[in-house]
């Protein structure tokens with residue numbers, strides 16, 4: 001059953017009917033704490049209940065629902081999910097930061113890759129949840145070009161007091177995307193930056209709780225380091241200590257995260273802390289932008 005503590009507004013049911021009548025990608029946008037993920041959950045739950053093959057795409061790098069922070073995620077649940085936090089991801093895409101600021105291109109590309117993947121997996125409804133970055137030029141760039149890229153059938157804009165207008169204005173006259181304007185539910189609870197930081201810390205801690213120190217040969221994988229485009233072999237040194245890594249497969253999807261623990265120059269092997277057991281599928285080490293210290 002859909003969680004009884006959530007209030008289902010009349011306009012939620014209406015948008016659901018429109019989605020069923022015209023399925024496809026539905027993009028949910030809004031500032032932080034406007035109820036985006038709760039509404040996305042509702043649409044996922046209800047559509048699966050009605051027999052649709054629905055994918056949930058988690059576009060939030062910070063307060064991630066699928067996979068750890070710094071990743072985008074995609075899943076195709078077989079049952080209506082009572083709790084989104086319990087869902088297992090089907091694909092992850094590592095960005096390596098907890099906010100899209102400074103990583104707009106990677107974020108947009110990652111979402112597109114996950115949406116395409118879900119379509120290949122025959123998803124008929126694709127619910128794309130997003131971060132609350134909507135303000136200013138950066139918010140505009142991210143949301144406007146994401147809409148360009150995904151060409152969603154529906155876009156749900158949850159707005160308190162005009163903070164999405166700069167984006168919505170630019171979509172006037174857009175063909176193929178139905179824009180649904182909502183106000184946030186009265187029941188939305190806000191989360192302070194401290195609470196958000198603590199959440200990320202806890203998830204990382206849990207994620208790396210059962211990890212091992214493993215070695216990955218730089219002769220057998222490609223090392224991708226967007227921040228240091230001119231890096232030479234000699235430049236691979238202590239500066240990467242503690243850095244978060246995406247352990248990516250041949251399709252550039254992320255098998256797991258790792259933490260850089262050092263490099264052995266003689267053997268050309270990187271020491272990595274990771275919960276991943278089978279390292280056989282790793283084709284890329286993607287250097288993240290943040291460092292992590294895990295306490296045991």
Ligand SMILES: Nc1ncnc2c1ncn2[C@@H]1O[C@H](COP(=O)(O)OP(=O)(O)OP(=O)(O)O)[C@@H](O)[C@H]1O
Pocket residue numbers: 005006007008009030031032033034035036037038039060063130131132185187188189190191
């Ligand atoms: N319709 C609703 N009824 C009851 N509680 C709600 C409803 N919508 C949101 N909430 C509560 O408000 C909180 C924030 O909601 P939610 O996580 O959906 O917002 P968000 O916009 O996705 O936030 P963020 O910007 O962090 O991603 C959650 O604890 C959620 O349970």
Ligand SMILES: [Mg+2]
Pocket residue numbers: 036037038060063129130
């Ligand atoms: Mg959310």
